[in-house]
Amino acid sequence: MDFTVEYEPTPGEVVRGLERALKHQLKALIWLFPAFLVVFGVVFLLLGNIGIGVGLLVAAIVVPFVIPWSLRRTARKQVPYLCVPTTLHVTDDGYESRSEKLTTDVRWSLFSRVVVTPEFWLFFVNKQATGFLPRNAFTPEQQAQLDARLAPLTNPPA
Structure with a gap:
Protein backbone atom coordinates (compact mmCIF):
# COMPACT_ATOMS: atom_id res chain seq x y z
CA MET A 1 0.00 0.00 0.00
CA ASP A 2 1.40 3.35 -1.01
CA PHE A 3 -0.86 6.19 -2.11
CA THR A 4 -1.24 9.94 -1.72
CA VAL A 5 -4.46 11.94 -1.61
CA GLU A 6 -5.21 15.65 -1.49
CA TYR A 7 -8.00 16.53 0.89
CA GLU A 8 -9.52 19.47 2.75
CA PRO A 9 -11.63 18.48 5.74
CA THR A 10 -14.79 20.46 6.39
CA PRO A 11 -15.44 22.05 9.79
CA GLY A 12 -18.31 19.61 10.31
CA GLU A 13 -16.06 16.61 9.66
CA VAL A 14 -13.39 17.85 12.04
CA VAL A 15 -15.91 18.49 14.81
CA ARG A 16 -17.60 15.10 14.29
CA GLY A 17 -14.29 13.23 14.13
CA LEU A 18 -12.87 14.80 17.25
CA GLU A 19 -16.18 14.53 19.10
CA ARG A 20 -16.51 10.81 18.28
CA ALA A 21 -12.92 10.12 19.28
CA LEU A 22 -13.36 11.95 22.58
CA LYS A 23 -16.68 10.18 23.24
CA LYS A 77 -11.21 25.16 18.55
CA GLN A 78 -9.21 22.79 16.32
CA VAL A 79 -11.05 23.73 13.11
CA PRO A 80 -8.67 26.52 11.98
CA TYR A 81 -5.69 24.16 12.20
CA LEU A 82 -7.29 21.17 10.53
CA CYS A 83 -9.62 22.61 7.86
CA VAL A 84 -6.91 23.42 5.37
CA PRO A 85 -5.76 21.68 2.17
CA THR A 86 -3.95 18.56 3.35
CA THR A 87 -1.86 15.92 1.64
CA LEU A 88 -2.20 12.43 3.11
CA HIS A 89 0.50 9.92 2.17
CA VAL A 90 -0.38 6.41 3.32
CA THR A 91 1.97 3.42 3.34
CA ASP A 92 2.07 -0.02 4.96
CA ASP A 93 4.13 1.51 7.78
CA GLY A 94 1.94 4.53 8.59
CA TYR A 95 0.77 7.84 7.24
CA GLU A 96 2.00 11.37 6.82
CA SER A 97 -0.34 14.35 6.91
CA ARG A 98 1.04 17.61 5.50
CA SER A 99 -0.60 21.02 5.40
CA GLU A 100 0.48 24.62 5.55
CA LYS A 101 -0.01 24.65 9.33
CA LEU A 102 0.80 21.12 10.47
CA THR A 103 2.84 18.08 9.48
CA THR A 104 2.57 14.73 11.22
CA ASP A 105 4.24 11.43 10.46
CA VAL A 106 2.74 8.47 12.32
CA ARG A 107 3.56 4.76 12.29
CA TRP A 108 0.66 2.32 12.58
CA SER A 109 2.58 0.56 15.36
CA LEU A 110 2.01 3.62 17.58
CA PHE A 111 -1.69 2.87 17.87
CA SER A 112 -2.99 0.37 20.37
CA ARG A 113 -6.53 0.50 18.99
CA VAL A 114 -8.44 1.77 15.97
CA VAL A 115 -12.20 2.31 16.04
CA VAL A 116 -13.76 2.11 12.60
CA THR A 117 -16.94 4.11 11.99
CA PRO A 118 -18.78 4.68 8.70
CA GLU A 119 -17.15 8.11 8.50
CA PHE A 120 -13.75 7.79 10.22
CA TRP A 121 -10.89 5.71 11.46
CA LEU A 122 -10.39 6.85 15.08
CA PHE A 123 -6.90 6.27 16.51
CA PHE A 124 -6.03 5.56 20.14
CA VAL A 125 -2.84 5.09 22.10
CA ASN A 126 -3.91 3.10 25.14
CA LYS A 127 -7.22 4.80 25.97
CA GLN A 128 -6.16 8.25 24.73
CA ALA A 129 -7.69 9.52 21.47
CA THR A 130 -4.84 10.66 19.24
CA GLY A 131 -6.49 11.44 15.92
CA PHE A 132 -8.63 10.33 13.03
CA LEU A 133 -8.68 9.95 9.28
CA PRO A 134 -11.85 10.70 7.29
CA ARG A 135 -12.91 7.76 5.12
CA ASN A 136 -14.24 10.00 2.34
CA ALA A 137 -10.74 11.33 1.66
CA PHE A 138 -10.01 7.95 0.07
CA THR A 139 -11.39 5.97 -2.84
CA PRO A 140 -13.32 2.78 -2.02
CA GLU A 141 -10.27 0.72 -3.06
CA GLN A 142 -7.99 2.75 -0.77
CA GLN A 143 -10.53 2.43 2.06
CA ALA A 144 -10.50 -1.36 1.63
CA GLN A 145 -6.69 -1.38 1.77
CA LEU A 146 -6.71 0.74 4.93
CA ASP A 147 -9.42 -1.43 6.51
CA ALA A 148 -7.31 -4.53 5.81
CA ARG A 149 -4.13 -2.91 7.18
CA LEU A 150 -5.86 -1.60 10.31
CA ALA A 151 -7.92 -4.76 10.97
CA PRO A 152 -5.45 -6.13 13.57
CA LEU A 153 -5.85 -2.89 15.55
CA THR A 154 -9.64 -2.81 15.47
CA ASN A 155 -9.89 -5.78 17.84
CA PRO A 156 -6.57 -5.71 19.70
CA PRO A 157 -5.82 -8.43 22.24
CA ALA A 158 -6.95 -7.61 25.78
Missing part, protein backbone atom coordinates in the same frame (compact mmCIF):
# COMPACT_ATOMS: atom_id res chain seq x y z
CA HIS A 24 -14.92 6.83 22.85
CA GLN A 25 -12.13 8.01 25.12
CA LEU A 26 -14.51 9.31 27.80
CA LYS A 27 -17.17 6.60 27.48
CA ALA A 28 -16.82 5.44 31.08
CA LEU A 29 -16.90 8.99 32.43
CA ILE A 30 -19.98 9.87 30.38
CA TRP A 31 -21.90 6.97 31.98
CA LEU A 32 -20.33 6.74 35.43
CA PHE A 33 -20.33 10.41 36.42
CA PRO A 34 -24.13 10.86 36.20
CA ALA A 35 -24.60 7.53 38.01
CA PHE A 36 -22.24 8.74 40.73
CA LEU A 37 -24.27 11.96 41.04
CA VAL A 38 -27.54 10.03 41.34
CA VAL A 39 -26.19 7.69 44.01
CA PHE A 40 -24.79 10.52 46.10
CA GLY A 41 -27.90 12.62 45.49
CA VAL A 42 -30.04 9.83 46.94
CA VAL A 43 -27.63 9.37 49.85
CA PHE A 44 -27.82 13.07 50.72
CA LEU A 45 -31.62 13.02 50.44
CA LEU A 46 -31.78 10.03 52.79
CA LEU A 47 -29.49 11.85 55.21
CA GLY A 48 -31.88 14.79 55.20
CA ASN A 49 -29.63 17.16 53.29
CA ILE A 50 -32.28 18.10 50.74
CA GLY A 51 -30.44 20.99 49.04
CA ILE A 52 -27.31 19.03 48.20
CA GLY A 53 -29.32 15.91 47.30
CA VAL A 54 -31.57 17.79 44.87
CA GLY A 55 -28.57 19.65 43.46
CA LEU A 56 -26.74 16.39 42.73
CA LEU A 57 -29.85 14.88 41.11
CA VAL A 58 -30.30 17.97 38.92
CA ALA A 59 -26.60 17.80 37.99
CA ALA A 60 -27.09 14.12 37.02
CA ILE A 61 -29.78 15.24 34.57
CA VAL A 62 -27.78 18.18 33.17
CA VAL A 63 -24.35 16.52 32.83
CA PRO A 64 -25.29 14.19 29.91
CA PHE A 65 -26.25 17.29 27.92
CA VAL A 66 -23.26 19.38 28.97
CA ILE A 67 -20.58 16.80 28.14
CA PRO A 68 -21.40 16.53 24.40
CA TRP A 69 -21.74 20.32 24.17
CA SER A 70 -18.33 20.68 25.83
CA LEU A 71 -16.78 18.13 23.46
CA ARG A 72 -18.13 19.97 20.41
CA ARG A 73 -16.87 23.27 21.81
CA THR A 74 -13.40 21.80 22.34
CA ALA A 75 -13.40 20.27 18.84
CA ARG A 76 -14.40 23.58 17.21
Whole structure:
Protein backbone atom coordinates (compact mmCIF):
# COMPACT_ATOMS: atom_id res chain seq x y z
CA MET A 1 0.00 0.00 0.00
CA ASP A 2 1.40 3.35 -1.01
CA PHE A 3 -0.86 6.19 -2.11
CA THR A 4 -1.24 9.94 -1.72
CA VAL A 5 -4.46 11.94 -1.61
CA GLU A 6 -5.21 15.65 -1.49
CA TYR A 7 -8.00 16.53 0.89
CA GLU A 8 -9.52 19.47 2.75
CA PRO A 9 -11.63 18.48 5.74
CA THR A 10 -14.79 20.46 6.39
CA PRO A 11 -15.44 22.05 9.79
CA GLY A 12 -18.31 19.61 10.31
CA GLU A 13 -16.06 16.61 9.66
CA VAL A 14 -13.39 17.85 12.04
CA VAL A 15 -15.91 18.49 14.81
CA ARG A 16 -17.60 15.10 14.29
CA GLY A 17 -14.29 13.23 14.13
CA LEU A 18 -12.87 14.80 17.25
CA GLU A 19 -16.18 14.53 19.10
CA ARG A 20 -16.51 10.81 18.28
CA ALA A 21 -12.92 10.12 19.28
CA LEU A 22 -13.36 11.95 22.58
CA LYS A 23 -16.68 10.18 23.24
CA HIS A 24 -14.92 6.83 22.85
CA GLN A 25 -12.13 8.01 25.12
CA LEU A 26 -14.51 9.31 27.80
CA LYS A 27 -17.17 6.60 27.48
CA ALA A 28 -16.82 5.44 31.08
CA LEU A 29 -16.90 8.99 32.43
CA ILE A 30 -19.98 9.87 30.38
CA TRP A 31 -21.90 6.97 31.98
CA LEU A 32 -20.33 6.74 35.43
CA PHE A 33 -20.33 10.41 36.42
CA PRO A 34 -24.13 10.86 36.20
CA ALA A 35 -24.60 7.53 38.01
CA PHE A 36 -22.24 8.74 40.73
CA LEU A 37 -24.27 11.96 41.04
CA VAL A 38 -27.54 10.03 41.34
CA VAL A 39 -26.19 7.69 44.01
CA PHE A 40 -24.79 10.52 46.10
CA GLY A 41 -27.90 12.62 45.49
CA VAL A 42 -30.04 9.83 46.94
CA VAL A 43 -27.63 9.37 49.85
CA PHE A 44 -27.82 13.07 50.72
CA LEU A 45 -31.62 13.02 50.44
CA LEU A 46 -31.78 10.03 52.79
CA LEU A 47 -29.49 11.85 55.21
CA GLY A 48 -31.88 14.79 55.20
CA ASN A 49 -29.63 17.16 53.29
CA ILE A 50 -32.28 18.10 50.74
CA GLY A 51 -30.44 20.99 49.04
CA ILE A 52 -27.31 19.03 48.20
CA GLY A 53 -29.32 15.91 47.30
CA VAL A 54 -31.57 17.79 44.87
CA GLY A 55 -28.57 19.65 43.46
CA LEU A 56 -26.74 16.39 42.73
CA LEU A 57 -29.85 14.88 41.11
CA VAL A 58 -30.30 17.97 38.92
CA ALA A 59 -26.60 17.80 37.99
CA ALA A 60 -27.09 14.12 37.02
CA ILE A 61 -29.78 15.24 34.57
CA VAL A 62 -27.78 18.18 33.17
CA VAL A 63 -24.35 16.52 32.83
CA PRO A 64 -25.29 14.19 29.91
CA PHE A 65 -26.25 17.29 27.92
CA VAL A 66 -23.26 19.38 28.97
CA ILE A 67 -20.58 16.80 28.14
CA PRO A 68 -21.40 16.53 24.40
CA TRP A 69 -21.74 20.32 24.17
CA SER A 70 -18.33 20.68 25.83
CA LEU A 71 -16.78 18.13 23.46
CA ARG A 72 -18.13 19.97 20.41
CA ARG A 73 -16.87 23.27 21.81
CA THR A 74 -13.40 21.80 22.34
CA ALA A 75 -13.40 20.27 18.84
CA ARG A 76 -14.40 23.58 17.21
CA LYS A 77 -11.21 25.16 18.55
CA GLN A 78 -9.21 22.79 16.32
CA VAL A 79 -11.05 23.73 13.11
CA PRO A 80 -8.67 26.52 11.98
CA TYR A 81 -5.69 24.16 12.20
CA LEU A 82 -7.29 21.17 10.53
CA CYS A 83 -9.62 22.61 7.86
CA VAL A 84 -6.91 23.42 5.37
CA PRO A 85 -5.76 21.68 2.17
CA THR A 86 -3.95 18.56 3.35
CA THR A 87 -1.86 15.92 1.64
CA LEU A 88 -2.20 12.43 3.11
CA HIS A 89 0.50 9.92 2.17
CA VAL A 90 -0.38 6.41 3.32
CA THR A 91 1.97 3.42 3.34
CA ASP A 92 2.07 -0.02 4.96
CA ASP A 93 4.13 1.51 7.78
CA GLY A 94 1.94 4.53 8.59
CA TYR A 95 0.77 7.84 7.24
CA GLU A 96 2.00 11.37 6.82
CA SER A 97 -0.34 14.35 6.91
CA ARG A 98 1.04 17.61 5.50
CA SER A 99 -0.60 21.02 5.40
CA GLU A 100 0.48 24.62 5.55
CA LYS A 101 -0.01 24.65 9.33
CA LEU A 102 0.80 21.12 10.47
CA THR A 103 2.84 18.08 9.48
CA THR A 104 2.57 14.73 11.22
CA ASP A 105 4.24 11.43 10.46
CA VAL A 106 2.74 8.47 12.32
CA ARG A 107 3.56 4.76 12.29
CA TRP A 108 0.66 2.32 12.58
CA SER A 109 2.58 0.56 15.36
CA LEU A 110 2.01 3.62 17.58
CA PHE A 111 -1.69 2.87 17.87
CA SER A 112 -2.99 0.37 20.37
CA ARG A 113 -6.53 0.50 18.99
CA VAL A 114 -8.44 1.77 15.97
CA VAL A 115 -12.20 2.31 16.04
CA VAL A 116 -13.76 2.11 12.60
CA THR A 117 -16.94 4.11 11.99
CA PRO A 118 -18.78 4.68 8.70
CA GLU A 119 -17.15 8.11 8.50
CA PHE A 120 -13.75 7.79 10.22
CA TRP A 121 -10.89 5.71 11.46
CA LEU A 122 -10.39 6.85 15.08
CA PHE A 123 -6.90 6.27 16.51
CA PHE A 124 -6.03 5.56 20.14
CA VAL A 125 -2.84 5.09 22.10
CA ASN A 126 -3.91 3.10 25.14
CA LYS A 127 -7.22 4.80 25.97
CA GLN A 128 -6.16 8.25 24.73
CA ALA A 129 -7.69 9.52 21.47
CA THR A 130 -4.84 10.66 19.24
CA GLY A 131 -6.49 11.44 15.92
CA PHE A 132 -8.63 10.33 13.03
CA LEU A 133 -8.68 9.95 9.28
CA PRO A 134 -11.85 10.70 7.29
CA ARG A 135 -12.91 7.76 5.12
CA ASN A 136 -14.24 10.00 2.34
CA ALA A 137 -10.74 11.33 1.66
CA PHE A 138 -10.01 7.95 0.07
CA THR A 139 -11.39 5.97 -2.84
CA PRO A 140 -13.32 2.78 -2.02
CA GLU A 141 -10.27 0.72 -3.06
CA GLN A 142 -7.99 2.75 -0.77
CA GLN A 143 -10.53 2.43 2.06
CA ALA A 144 -10.50 -1.36 1.63
CA GLN A 145 -6.69 -1.38 1.77
CA LEU A 146 -6.71 0.74 4.93
CA ASP A 147 -9.42 -1.43 6.51
CA ALA A 148 -7.31 -4.53 5.81
CA ARG A 149 -4.13 -2.91 7.18
CA LEU A 150 -5.86 -1.60 10.31
CA ALA A 151 -7.92 -4.76 10.97
CA PRO A 152 -5.45 -6.13 13.57
CA LEU A 153 -5.85 -2.89 15.55
CA THR A 154 -9.64 -2.81 15.47
CA ASN A 155 -9.89 -5.78 17.84
CA PRO A 156 -6.57 -5.71 19.70
CA PRO A 157 -5.82 -8.43 22.24
CA ALA A 158 -6.95 -7.61 25.78
